[in-house]
Amino acid sequence: MSAKGGLFSENGELLTEEKVATCSTDGFKGTLEKLANLSRALVEKIGVDYADVLAIGVGSPGVVDGKEGIVLRWSNYDWNNVPFAITLSQLTGKKVYVANDANVAALGEAKFGATAQYQSSILLTIGTGIGGGIVFDGKLIEGYRCAGAELGHITIREGGLPCACGRQGCYEKYASTTALIKQTRHAMVEDLGSKMWEVVDGKIENVSGRTAFIAARQGDETAQKVIRQFVGYLAEGIADFVNILRPEAIVIGGGISNEGELLFEPLRRAVDVRTYIAMDIVPLKIVGAKLGNRAGIYGAYCIAKENI
Numbered sequence: 001m002s003a004k005g006g007l008f009s010e011n012g013e014l015l016t017e018e019k020v021a022t023c024s025t026d027g028f029k030g031t032l033e034k035l036a037n038l039s040r041a042l043v044e045k046i047g048v049d050y051a052d053v054l055a056i057g058v059g060s061p062g063v064v065d066g067k068e069g070i071v072l073r074w075s076n077y078d079w080n081n082v083p084f085a086i087t088l089s090q091l092t093g094k095k096v097y098v099a100n101d102a103n104v105a106a107l108g109e110a111k112f113g114a115t116a117q118y119q120s121s122i123l124l125t126i127g128t129g130i131g132g133g134i135v136f137d138g139k140l141i142e143g144y145r146c147a148g149a150e151l152g153h154i155t156i157r158e159g160g161l162p163c164a165c166g167r168q169g170c171y172e173k174y175a176s177t178t179a180l181i182k183q184t185r186h187a188m189v190e191d192l193g194s195k196m197w198e199v200v201d202g203k204i205e206n207v208s209g210r211t212a213f214i215a216a217r218q219g220d221e222t223a224q225k226v227i228r229q230f231v232g233y234l235a236e237g238i239a240d241f242v243n244i245l246r247p248e249a250i251v252i253g254g255g256i257s258n259e260g261e262l263l264f265e266p267l268r269r270a271v272d273v274r275t276y277i278a279m280d281i282v283p284l285k286i287v288g289a290k291l292g293n294r295a296g297i298y299g300a301y302c303i304a305k306e307n308i
Helices: 024-046 084-092 101-112 177-190 211-217 221-245 255-259 261-274 292-307
Strands: 002-008 014-021 055-060 063-065 070-074 079-082 095-100 121-126 130-136 249-253 285-288
Touching (some): 002 024, 002 292, 014 292, 055 101, 070 084, 084 095, 101 121, 101 249, 121 221, 130 221, 177 211, 177 255, 211 261, 221 249, 249 255, 261 285
Parallel strands (some): 121 249
Antiparallel strands (some): 063 070, 121 130
């Protein structure tokens, strides 16, 4: 794994960026020492005085209580109730503000990216699972102790596929890139004449989130069916979020957003027929993310900026 950092001017201009490799064996203190060193490397890269750095914002994986500056739980690194903000502050001599990385990315897109013109938006990052965040009136909606907005773990199929979280039928088991790959492979096994086999050179292990889209553009009906099914799953969750919160925009992040209108045009229609109030009455934009893997560092800047 790695951590990316950026140095910003006070008005939000990204001056430079760097990244550092991290590993669970580094431990909590070792990881934060790397982050502290990263912050100094960013400053040294452009010759700024470290004393001029006003604050540090961080997007951390896991359940993060931003108000207390504590990572309550991050199972991948075996962190539980670690005092993130105060420890990094001690290592750097700077004020440190931390939030969940998916929430931070949502804030970055909302302030500097695809939905900068809107006051309310929801980011869905489609990848191994489904992450994301909710921004209303320019502020993150995180829930009690910042433990909410786990968008991938709403149930869209009661008694459905088992999820690592312990429930069944979770959104990410049907609408993540991981799920799409499984759905694509299943369809290929059912149709040995599908063009999807040509896309992957006859090797099912080569299937990616792009496979069905590539074949669909070549007119393959089985691939088009895979996409319709996936879009339906994706729309189910989005419609739930829209019916509850009614944001101005939904932002789709992750590699799948690069598929353009082959994804977005049917997705808008599928969401529209599932929402309580149609888009011609209350408009809803569904767009692709713009900042890519920089969304997190822009959001981290926003977290620091808002607190100093």
